[in-house]
Amino acid sequence: MSSNRSLLTIIAGILTLVAVTVVVVLVAGDPKPQEFPPDSAEAAVQGYLGAWNERDIPTAYAFLSERVRASTSLEDYQRAADEFLIYGMPPNGPDRRISIGDASSEGDRTVVPVTVEELYGDGLNQNVSRSTRYLPMVRDADGWRIDESLIWLDPTYIDYPK
Amino acid sequence: MQTVRRLYVYLLSGITLGFLIYGLITLVEVALSALGVGGDGIGGRREQLSLAAALIGVGLPVWAIHWWFAERGLDPARPNAEDERSSTVRALYLTMVMIFLLGFGAFAARDLVREFALGFLPRPQDDFYGYSSGSGARSLATLFVTGAAWGYHVAIRRRDLARGPLEGAAAWLPRVYVYGATLTGLVITLQAFGDLARYVGETLWPLSGIQYGGERSYAFADAVSLLAVWTIGWIGHWWYAGRLLIAAGWRASSERAARLRLAFFVSVILAGAFSVIRLTAEAARAVLIPVLDATDAIGGNLGLTDLLRAVVVALVSAVPWAVAWWLHQRWMHEEALEADDPSREAVAARLDLHSVALVGLAFAAVGTGWLVGLLIDVVLGGPRTVGGSGFWRAELANFVPFTLIGLGVWVWRWWPIQARHQADPAAEAASTIRRSFLLVILAASVITSLGSLAYVLYRLFGSLLGANIGGGILELSMPLGALVAAGAVALYHGLALRRDLALRAAIEPEAPVVMPVAERSRRSLVLLGPPDGDSDAALGALREALPPGFTLDE
Numbered sequence: 001m002s003s004n005r006s007l008l009t010i011i012a013g014i015l016t017l018v019a020v021t022v023v024v025v026l027v028a029g030d031p032k033p034q035e036f037p038p039d040s041a042e043a044a045v046q047g048y049l050g051a052w053n054e055r056d057i058p059t060a061y062a063f064l065s066e067r068v069r070a071s072t073s074l075e076d077y078q079r080a081a082d083e084f085l086i087y088g089m090p091p092n093g094p095d096r097r098i099s100i101g102d103a104s105s106e107g108d109r110t111v112v113p114v115t116v117e118e119l120y121g122d123g124l125n126q127n128v129s130r131s132t133r134y135l136p137m138v139r140d141a142d143g144w145r146i147d148e149s150l151i152w153l154d155p156t157y158i159d160y161p162k
Numbered sequence: 163m164q165t166v167r168r169l170y171v172y173l174l175s176g177i178t179l180g181f182l183i184y185g186l187i188t189l190v191e192v193a194l195s196a197l198g199v200g201g202d203g204i205g206g207r208r209e210q211l212s213l214a215a216a217l218i219g220v221g222l223p224v225w226a227i228h229w230w231f232a233e234r235g236l237d238p239a240r241p242n243a244e245d246e247r248s249s250t251v252r253a254l255y256l257t258m259v260m261i262f263l264l265g266f267g268a269f270a271a272r273d274l275v276r277e278f279a280l281g282f283l284p285r286p287q288d289d290f291y292g293y294s295s296g297s298g299a300r301s302l303a304t305l306f307v308t309g310a311a312w313g314y315h316v317a318i319r320r321r322d323l324a325r326g327p328l329e330g331a332a333a334w335l336p337r338v339y340v341y342g343a344t345l346t347g348l349v350i351t352l353q354a355f356g357d358l359a360r361y362v363g364e365t366l367w368p369l370s371g372i373q374y375g376g377e378r379s380y381a382f383a384d385a386v387s388l389l390a391v392w393t394i395g396w397i398g399h400w401w402y403a404g405r406l407l408i409a410a411g412w413r414a415s416s417e418r419a420a421r422l423r424l425a426f427f428v429s430v431i432l433a434g435a436f437s438v439i440r441l442t443a444e445a446a447r448a449v450l451i452p453v454l455d456a457t458d459a460i461g462g463n464l465g466l467t468d469l470l471r472a473v474v475v476a477l478v479s480a481v482p483w484a485v486a487w488w489l490h491q492r493w494m495h496e497e498a499l500e501a502d503d504p505s506r507e508a509v510a511a512r513l514d515l516h517s518v519a520l521v522g523l524a525f526a527a528v529g530t531g532w533l534v535g536l537l538i539d540v541v542l543g544g545p546r547t548v549g550g551s552g553f554w555r556a557e558l559a560n561f562v563p564f565t566l567i568g569l570g571v572w573v574w575r576w577w578p579i580q581a582r583h584q585a586d587p588a589a590e591a592a593s594t595i596r597r598s599f600l601l602v603i604l605a606a607s608v609i610t611s612l613g614s615l616a617y618v619l620y621r622l623f624g625s626l627l628g629a630n631i632g633g634g635i636l637e638l639s640m641p642l643g644a645l646v647a648a649g650a651v652a653l654y655h656g657l658a659l660r661r662d663l664a665l666r667a668a669i670e671p672e673a674p675v676v677m678p679v680a681e682r683s684r685r686s687l688v689l690l691g692p693p694d695g696d697s698d699a700a701l702g703a704l705r706e707a708l709p710p711g712f713t714l715d716e
Contacts, residue, residue, distance in 0.1 A: 007573065007580065010654070014530060014569050018562055021533045024540050025554045026454065097553050119553055 034100075041103040041137040044144040045112045049098060052152050057081045065138045065145040072149060084151045098153075103137065110137045110144075114153060164242065165251065171232050172255040178225035179259065183307055185217025190303035199299060236322075247322050250331035256319050257335045263312035264343055268391055270304035275387035277301070283379035327412040334422055340403050341426040347396025349433055352486060354388035356441070356479035361385060363475040367467045407497075412694070418501060427494035428513050434487025435521040439567050441480035443525070446563035448472035456555035509595065515582075516599040519575035523603065525568025527647050532561040535643025542639070588669050591662040600659040603651060610648035614641040 036043040048063035061069065061077045101113035111134040118129045138147040149156055192210045235246035246252065277298055319336055322328070361382050406417040417423065448469045451457055491514055498510035536557055583590040590596055618641050689704075691697055705714050 004580065006654075007576065011569065011573060014526070014565060017530065017533055017537075018565055021537050022454075022558060022562065024537060025558050117553070119556055 036100075039143050041110055041112050041144040042100050044137065044146065045100050045114060045135055048146060049100075049114075049153075055085070062142075063146055064150070065147040066140050067138070067147060068145075068149050077151075080151050080156060084154075101132075110139075111135060112137055116153060164245065165249075168232075168246075168249055168251040171228050172251050175225060175228040175232055176255060176259065178221045178228065179311070181217050181221030182225050183221075183263075183311055185214045185219075185221055186307045187300070187303045189214035189218065190306055191297070191299045194299040194302055195297075199302065238325075244326075247325060248328050248330075248332040250335070252322075253328075253332040253335040256315055256322075257339045259315050260312060260319075260336075260339045261342070263308045263315065264339075264395070267305055267308035267312060268395055270301040270308065271391045272387045273301040274298060274305060275390050276383045279383040279386050280379060283383060323413065327416065333416060334420070337420060337422040340399055341422050344396055344399040344403060345426060345429050345433075347392045347394075347399060348430065348486060350388055350392040351396050352437070352482050354385045354392065355482050356475075357381070357385035358389060359478045360475050363471045363478075367471045415502075418497060419503070423497075424494065424510070424513065427490050427510075428517050430490040431487055431494075431514060432517050432521060434483045434490070435518045435571065437483040438480050438487060439521065439525050439564075439571060441476045441483065443563035443567050445473045445476035445480075446567065447559050448476065450559040450562060451556070454555045454559050456559045508589075512582075512593055512595040515575045515579050516595055519572055519579060520599060520602070522568050522571030522573075522575060523651065524606075525564045526572050527568070527607070527651050529561045529563075529565030529568055530650075531644040531647035532557065532640070533565060533643070534646045535640040536561070538642055539639040587665055591665040591669075597659070597662065600655050600662070603655045604659060607648040607652035607655070610644055611652060614645035614648065617641040618645065 036046060044063055048060050051057070051060035051063065057078050058074060060081075061074050064072075064077075097117050099115045099117070101115065103110055103112045105111075113132050113134050115130060115132045120129060133153055135150075135153075136147045137144050139145075188210055192207050192214065196207065232246075232252070234240070236243050240246075361378070364378075403417070403423070406413055408414060409417070452466075452469060494510050494514065495507070498506040501507075536554060540554055579590075579596075583596075618638060621638055689697060689700065691700060701714070701716075708714060
C-alpha cells in the first residue's frame with residue numbers, strides 16, 4: 001500500500017469513527033435500562049436509585065433494610081433527603097451517571113457495586129471522576145434491601161431530635 | 163582541581179548573594195515605608211531593620227570575598243584568565259543568577275502594576291482570596307534591588323563576551339537564559355491576552371444568571387499586569403537576541419548558527435500550534451454543544467449569548483498565537499536561507515513540518531481514544547447506567563473537535579513530509595529530526611498502550627479471580643479507547659521507522675576495515691589559521707588530499 005493511500009485510509013477511518021460515534025450517541029444514547037431479575041439485589045439498587053431520580057423519597061426509603069428503617073423513621077429520612085436536595089445535588093444529572101454492577105457474595109455478605117461518574121473541566125482539562133461504592137445488601141421478608149443508612153448514595157447518620 | 167575550586171567559589175557567591183539581596187530588599191522596604199512610599203503596611207520596623215542589618219552584615223563580606231576571587235581569575239595578566247572566562251561553571255552561575263533575578267523582579271513588577279490597576283477598579287471590601295499583596299513598598303524594593311543586581315550581572319556577562327569568542331557551554335548556557343526568558347515572556351503575554359479577551363467578552367456579554375462582584379477586578383488586574391510586565395520582558399529579550407544577529411565580529415555568526423535559537427523557534431511553533439488547535443477546538447465545542455443538545459450537561463442556564471461569547475473569545479484569543487506561530491516559522495526559514503550552511507534550510511523545513519505534525523497527531527490521538535472509549539461505553543455500558551445521556555453528548559462535543567482539528571493539522575503537515583520522503587527517501591530516512599519524531603511518538607504511544615493494557619489486564623484478572631473491583635465496562639472503556647488509539651499510532655509510526663532503518667541499512671556503505679592504531683604510523687600535527695578562518699573547511703580539504711590508507715583524526 002502506498003503511503004498516500006495509507007494516509008487516506010487513516011483519514012477515512014477516523015472520519016467514519018467520528019460519524020459512527022455521533023450517530024450512536026445521538027440515536028442510541030438513551031438506551032432502555034437493563035432489566036434485572038425482579039428479586040435480584042441489582043434490581044433493588046436500580047429501584048432505589050430510580051426512586052431517588054424521581055424524587056420519590058418514600059419509595060426509596062422502602063428499599064432500605066428493616067434494620068435501617070427501624071433506626072430512622074420515614075419523616076426523618078424525608079427531612080434529610082429534602083436538605084440533601086436543597087444543596088443542588090440532583091441524584092442524577094446530565095453531567096453525572098451511575099452504573100450498577102453485578103452483585104457478588106462472599107460468605108453471608110452480598111454487595112452490589114455502584115459506580116458514579118462525573119464530568120468536570122473542559123477542553124483538554126475535561127476529565128471524568130469515577131468512584132465505586134459497594135452497597136451491602138440483605139434479604140429481608142420483602143426481598144433484597146440495602147443494609148446501610150444512605151441518603152442517595154452518601155452514607156448518612158440521621159439523628160433528628162424527636 | 164580548578165573545577166572544584168570554581169564550584170566552591172560560585173556556589174558560595176550564589177548563596178551569599180541571596181542573603182545580601184534579601185537583606186537589601188528588607189532594608190529598602192523599611193526605608194520606603196518610613197518615607198510613606200508604597201503604603202505603610204510594614205509592622206515592626208526595628209525588627210525588620212535588625213534582620214536586614216544581619217543579612218547584609220553576613221552576606222556582603224562573604225559574597226564580596228568570593229566574587230572578588232571569581233573576578234580575579236579573569237584578570238588578563240593571570241595565566242588561566244581565558245579558562246576562567248570560558249568555564250562552564252561561570253556560565254552556569256551567571257545563567258542561574260539572571261534567571262532568579264528576572265523571575266523575582268518580574269513578580270514584583272507584576273504586583274506593582276496590579277496594585278496600580280486595582281486603584282482604578284471596584285474591589286470588594288474583604289480580600290477573601292488574598293489577591294492583594296498589601297505591601298507596595300515590598301514590591302518596589304524587590305524590583306529595585308533585583309533590577310540593580312540583574313543589571314550588574316548582565317554587564318558582567320557582556321564584558322565577558324566582549325573579550326573574545328566563547329564556545330561550548332560557556333556560549334550556550336547563557337543563551338538558555340535569553341531564549342528561555344523570551345519564550346516565557348511571549349507565552350505569558352499571549353496567555354494574558356486570552357484572559358483579557360475573556361474578561362472583555364464577559365463584560366460586553368455578561369454570563370447568564372451571574373451577578374458580578376468586585377472580585378472580577380482582580381482577574382482583570384491580573385491579566386493587565388501580566389500582559390504589561392511580560393510584554394516588556396519578552397520584547398526586551400527578543401530585541402537583545404536580534405541585536406546579537408547584527409553584532410560585529412564572532413557574535414553574529416555564533417548566534418546565527420546557535421541550535422538554541424532554532425530550538426526557540428521550534429518551541430514557539432509548538433506552543434502556537436498547540437494553542438491554536440486548543441482554542442479553535444474550544445470555539446467548535448461551543449458550536450457543537452447546542453447542536454448536539456448537550457447544553458444541560460455543561461450548565462442548564464447557558465443561552466445563545468454565552469455560546470456566542472465562548473466562540474468569539476476563543477477565536478480572538480487564538481489570533482495572536484496564530485500570528486506568533488506564523489512569524490516565528492517565517493523567521494526560522496528566512497534565517498536558515500541566509501545561513502552559511504546550505505543544509506540549514508532542510509533542517510528548518512523538517513523541524514517546522516514535524517513539530518506541527520506532532521501537535522496535530524497528539525490532539526487527534528487523544529480525541530480518537532476518547533471517541534473509541536465513548537463508543538464502547540454507549541454500546542456496552544449504556545443499559546447499566548441510570549441517567550447520563552447528556553454526559554455522553556458533552557464528551558462528544560469536546561472530543562470531536564479535538565479529533566477533527568488535530569487530524570486536519572496532522573494531515574496538513576504529514577502530507578508534505580510524505581512527499582519529501584517519496585522524493586528523496588534516502589535523505590529523509592537518514593534525517594535525525596525524522597527519526598527523533600518517530601521515536602518520540604513511538605515512546606509516547608508505547609507507554610500509553612502499556613499503561614492501558616496493564617489496567618485492562620488488571621480488570622480481566624480481577625474478574626477471573628473473583629476480586630471485588632466493580633465498575634464493569636465503564637472502568638474499561640477509556641483504557642480500551644486509549645489502547646486502540648495509541649496502538650494504532652505506534653503501529654503506523656513503528657512501521658515507518660522500520661522502513662527507514664531498512665532503507666538506511668541498504669544505502670549505507672559498509673564501514674572500511676581500519677587497521678588498529680598500534681599497527682599504523684602516527685604523526686601529530688597542529689593546524690593554525692587566521693582568527694576568523696574556517697578550520698573545518700581547511701581540515702576537510704586536507705582530508706580530501708590524503709593518499710589512500712591515510713586518515714586524519716582529531
